[in-house]
Amino acid sequence: MLHQIRYADGRVVELEEPSRSNVELVGDVGVPSPVICRHLNDDGQPDVELTFEVWRGIPVCTEITLRAKREAGTHVRAKDLKTTAAQLEDDIEEWISYLAHEPQPAPPGRRRWVRRSGAGGASHKQGAAKRALRTARKEVRRTMTPEHHQRVAEIYNAATSARTEAVARAFTVSYRTAQRYIEKAREAGLLGDE
Incomplete structure (x- = not known):
């Protein structure tokens, strides 16, 4: 499944849930794992692709690829690496919470997930997902x-x-x-x- 997010500053991020993705529990929300996030830049920066997975209930970045754009004359510079590293923590919250699922009633021993749509549901879902992600990632920091x-x-x-x-x-x-x-x-x- 493919999603696109357009930000007010002109950035475009494409989110892909590969067919092998499963919904994994993070706090009290479900997060697809893996998720591939692509920055589709036309601002003189290389394209950036990040892969996120859920490991033991914690979303982590497992791969980063920066691609030069020969036709635009854009190559990968040290500052592009720094920019990507600086944005990583904020981006993982934003992108993965966008794709978060909420639990739904299901038979005992089973779990059913649903992705909410609509402005109110999406806003509530993203807030809950961001809280769950922050809590899970803080646990990593403490160990x-x-x-x-x-x-x-x-x-x-x-x-x-x-x-x-x-x-x-x-x-x-x-x-x-x-x-x-x-x-x-x-x-x-x-x-x-x-």
């Missing part, structure tokens, strides 16, 4: 292992300057997330700056 803390400490301690930026680059996360990683490593007593 940092001792090995993760150790790796953060190694990168932080090896950097001679811009330590937070070094951690952010190494883990491909935002500056704020890198600060949180560093604080957790500091709490574990692994940082050499104390």
Whole structure:
């Protein structure tokens, strides 16, 4: 199934649910997995394709493809990678909540899903889906292992300057997330700056 979203700023995103997609539980809503999201840009940027799947109840990005457009003279630049990474968290909420399903009464032991249509139903569904997605993804953020803390400490301690930026680059996360990683490593007593 193919859907298109047109944003007010002119962006167009195409959402594809491949025939092998199944509806997976995320919080109390159903989310198709996998979903392929394509940015169809004509603004001098390469086309972007992202694949999202649900792993153990948590939506994750499993693949990113950036494609140059030879006819337009658009190649893939470092800033295109940064832009895609920066938008990833917001985009996963927006795109997947657009496709979310709500549970419907079904026989015991079975689950039935329905996608709501219409402005009111869609708005309510998207709000519930965004809350479920945020909750599920926060759970991922909370489960940092001792090995993760150790790796953060190694990168932080090896950097001679811009330590937070070094951690952010190494883990491909935002500056704020890198600060949180560093604080957790500091709490574990692994940082050499104390």
